[in-house]
Amino acid sequence: MKQKLLSLLCAILTALTVLTGAIAVPILCRPFYYAHVNAYHLTEYGWSQDEIYTAYNEMMDYCTGRREDFSAGVLAFSESGASHFADVRGLFLLDLQVLFLCLPLLAVLLVVCRWKRLAFARFWGRGPGFWAAAGLGGGFIAVGLLAALDFDRAFVIFHQIFFPGKENWIFDYRTDPIILLLPQDFFRNCALLILGLLLVWCGTLIVLDFRGKNGTA
Numbered sequence: 343m344k345q346k347l348l349s350l351l352c353a354i355l356t357a358l359t360v361l362t363g364a365i366a367v368p369i370l371c372r373p374f375y376y377a378h379v380n381a382y383h384l385t386e387y388g389w390s391q392d393e394i395y396t397a398y399n400e401m402m403d404y405c406t407g408r409r410e411d412f413s414a415g416v417l418a419f420s421e422s423g424a425s426h427f428a429d430v431r432g433l434f435l436l437d438l439q440v441l442f443l444c445l446p447l448l449a450v451l452l453v454v455c456r457w458k459r460l461a462f463a464r465f466w467g468r469g470p471g472f473w474a475a476a477g478l479g480g481g482f483i484a485v486g487l488l489a490a491l492d493f494d495r496a497f498v499i500f501h502q503i504f505f506p507g508k509e510n511w512i513f514d515y516r517t518d519p520i521i522l523l524l525p526q527d528f529f530r531n532c533a534l535l536i537l538g539l540l541l542v543w544c545g546t547l548i549v550l551d552f553r554g555k556n557g558t559a
Contacts, residue, residue: 348455349462353470355448356547357478362441364539368532369406369434372399378528387522389416394523401520405431406438414520423518426510433504472551475544486537493530 368374379385379394389397397415404412405427412424455462462470489496501511513521 345460345462348451348460349465349470352448352451352462353474353477355444355451356471356474358440358444359448360474360478360540360543360547362437362444364536364543365437366441367539368535369402369437372402374532374535375528378525378531382525382527384523384525387519389523397520397523401427405434407431407435417520417523418517419520420514420517422510423513423520426505426508426513429505429508429510469551471547475547475551478540479544479548482537482540486533489533493533494526497526497529 375398376395379391384394385391393416397417400409400413400415403409412419412427454460465473468476505511515522
């Protein structure tokens with residue numbers, strides 16, 4: 343029973359670490375956004391590249407908890423727009439908090455089990471890493487396929503789920519011009535990056551499980 347509980351705990355921690363880690367990459371990797379500025383000709387809206395970088399950096403500093411007041415450089419913003427970014431801030435901080443909690447817990451669990459020579463239970467011949475990867479990978483492949491069929495609809499559903507009962511995510515570029523600098527294609531590419539990272543990491547966990555070299559067998 344103890345080994346089964348350890349295996350279940352390891353699978354949960356692994357899944358949460360992989361999921362929140364993949365989501366954290368586009369949140370923390372600002373060069374990923376910078377690459378879109380020229381690719382999508384965002385300077386054509388009248389702001390220089392430096393002004394766009396500053397607007398994005400200040401917005402993300404707020405959303406990741408590095409500053410307490412919302413700002414977007416030289417760009418104006420409405421109270422409604424700022425309130426949406428406050429909602430986004432809550433989600434981003436939750437993701438980072440879960441990541442920074444689960445990653446060290448997973449590391450400690452693996453070290454302690456190896457130190458005390460505790461073997462994780464294998465369900466149907468597979469270890470916790472396999473099941474964490476299979477659950478995440480299967481789920482997100484399904485989500486990715488549905489989104490690929492109609493990304494516009496998926497974009498709306500995403501906001502309805504994570505911002506229930508709110509419409510402050512529907513921006514008017516005249517009062518919140520930062521929306522011009524955050525084209526929907528950028529969010530699509532963020533989703534593709536997250537999905538790609540998830541599939542790579544899940545695939546790695548599955549391969550390691552089959553090879554029996556992941557230390558969880």
